[in-house]
Amino acid sequence: MIAKEKVAAFLVAQKPRSFCDECLARALGIDPSTAYRAAVKTGRSETYIREYGVCWNCDESRLISRASR
Numbered sequence: 001m002i003a004k005e006k007v008a009a010f011l012v013a014q015k016p017r018s019f020c021d022e023c024l025a026r027a028l029g030i031d032p033s034t035a036y037r038a039a040v041k042t043g044r045s046e047t048y049i050r051e052y053g054v055c056w057n058c059d060e061s062r063l064i065s066r067a068s069r
């Protein structure tokens with residue numbers, strides 16, 4: 001599975017939780033720069049949202065990703 005697919009599947013499984021790129025990287029066992037790129041690509045899909053919010057995992061206010069439906 002490529003990183004983008006891992007991120008997409010993870011966000012659907014964790015819906016409606018939001019995750020920052022760092023926590024996505026840690027949860028998926030991929031490096032942070034890969035997670036960032038994957039999250040940006042995933043966020044371009046209309047079924048995913050990328051916005052500023054609070055990460056469910058680390059409680060930091062930063063750019064997060066989540067599945068919208």
Ligand SMILES: [Zn+2]
Nearest residue numbers: 020023055058
């Ligand atoms: Zn986080």
